[in-house]
Amino acid sequence: MFLSRSTNTLDAKGRISVPADFRSVVSAKSQSGVPADADGFDGIIVWPSFDGPYLEGGGIALLRDYQALLENMDPYDDARIAFERAIFAESRRLSFDANGRVSLPKELAEYAQLNGQVTFIGLGRRFEIWSPKNYEALAVNAREMARENRHRLRLVGRPNPPSQGGGL
Amino acid sequence: MFLSRSTNTLDAKGRISVPADFRSVVSAKSQSGVPADADGFDGIIVWPSFDGPYLEGGGIALLRDYQALLENMDPYDDARIAFERAIFAESRRLSFDANGRVSLPKELAEYAQLNGQVTFIGLGRRFEIWSPKNYEALAVNAREMARENRHRLRLVGRPNPPSQGGGL
DNA sequence: TTGTATCCCATAAAAACCCATGCTATCCCC
DNA sequence: GGGGATAGCATGGGTTTTTATGGGATACAA
Structure with a gap:
């Protein structure tokens, strides 16, 4: 699970350190020592967001989830094609x-x-991958908006666990 | 999994470099060192799209998937015959x-x-294989349409797994 | 011959790889 | 608990390898 926020340097060669936390999410090995991803890809997948000047990313597992989602749509549904082109391509x-x-x-x-x-x-x-400047502006709003919508943050699902501390 | 977009040159001899990413998708070897594709074919398969002036392609595995799909249709279903002729032939x-x-x-x-x-x-x-000019126009629309339809891009929550990493 | 298809080689640019260095957090031993 | 050893992380920079591309040589067929 991708958590936290951190800012790293993009060097002259266009390289950037992926936060160690994130790396361990995508390169979780199975017990066999073989990468969990069938195709042995060890890295991240990134594409331009279609909702603003930032990038979206995830592990290959995420892409497979999107693939599964899209493959349940009509092959010639315009929205499906648009998603395929905007994400996969x-x-x-x-x-x-x-x-x-x-x-x-x-x-x-x-x-x-x-x-x-x-x-x-x-x-x-x-x-997501942002220019720090661009993100700053949004971050302040997010907390406010979260506060306004706090009533919608209702957890469902797990029956009461045996005992230890629940909560968010 | 075929990802990304790249433009290469079609030379005077009609040759074209297949992006290295794509090559590694189709020529993934099994652990034995033998090509994963039973018949040892190392290349791509390409046919004219029946939906526009572009080509479709994939590895031999894709063709097998289409074969399985078509073989589940009635042998004399006109659509099946049409697909077979339009794709396989x-x-x-x-x-x-x-x-x-x-x-x-x-x-x-x-x-x-x-x-x-x-x-x-x-x-x-x-x-897919496109003339860059023809594709350009579509790409900009795709992002817009993806944005308009983004509410449909909803990953379903994974059921709570025993313990390790679940969904958001 | 004239194309056409295959194979081989050369090369510039880009990407991948290797090594080194501060810095920080953690561990461990006294 | 102090303090040094250790390991992991983020970063810089050089070197090697891969990639995309052009072109020559060879074999075969129309």
Whole structure:
């Protein structure tokens, strides 16, 4: 699960360290020692958001989830085709180097207006990559809006666990 | 999984470099060192789309998937016969040369209005081959339409797994 | 011959790989 | 609990490998 927020440096070669937390999410090995992902890909997948000047990303498992979702739609549904083109076609496989960095293609960096500093935002199943400046503005609103909508934050599901502390 | 988009050159001899990403998708070897594809074919399979002036393609695994799909239809269903003729009969096996290129038959290049530059579009299980000009227009629409329909892109919550990493 | 298809080689640019260095958090031993 | 050893992380920079592409040589067929 992608959690937390951290800002790293985009160096002159276009490389950036993926937060160690994030790396361990995507490169979780199975017991056999083989990567959990069937195709042995060790890295992240990133594409330009279609909702603003930032990037979205996740592990290959996320892409498979999207694939499953899309494959349940009509093959020639316009929305499906649009999603395929906006996500699959625009995404890039970025694999980790020995130090846990990826090199970010220039056009993605430009799309997200990144130069120098880059902020990773963990959002559970996926994450976002922002220019720190652009993100600042949103972050303040988020807490306010969350407060206004706090009544909708109702957990469902798990029956009461044996005892120990519940809560958020 | 075919991901990303890239534009390569179609040279005077009708050859074109298949993006390295795509090559590694289709020529993934099994642990034994033998090609995963039973028949040892190392290349891609391409046919003219029946939905526009572009080509569709994939690995031999994709063709097998289509075969399985069609074999579940009535043998004399007109649609089945049409699909078989439009896909199987029109497709070409293009094998990689030592540098990862294939040579694209002229009639396919003409069908997709290719000259000089060629764009490969990764779409998960399959890919498409477009004239860059023709695709450009679609790409901008795709992002807009994806944005308009983004509420449909909802990943279902994974059921609570025993313990380790669940969904958001 | 004239194309056409295959194979081989050369090369520039880009990507991947390797090594080194501060810095921080953690561990462990006394 | 202090303090040094240790390990992991983020970062910089050089070097090697891969990739995409052009072009020559060879074999075969129309």
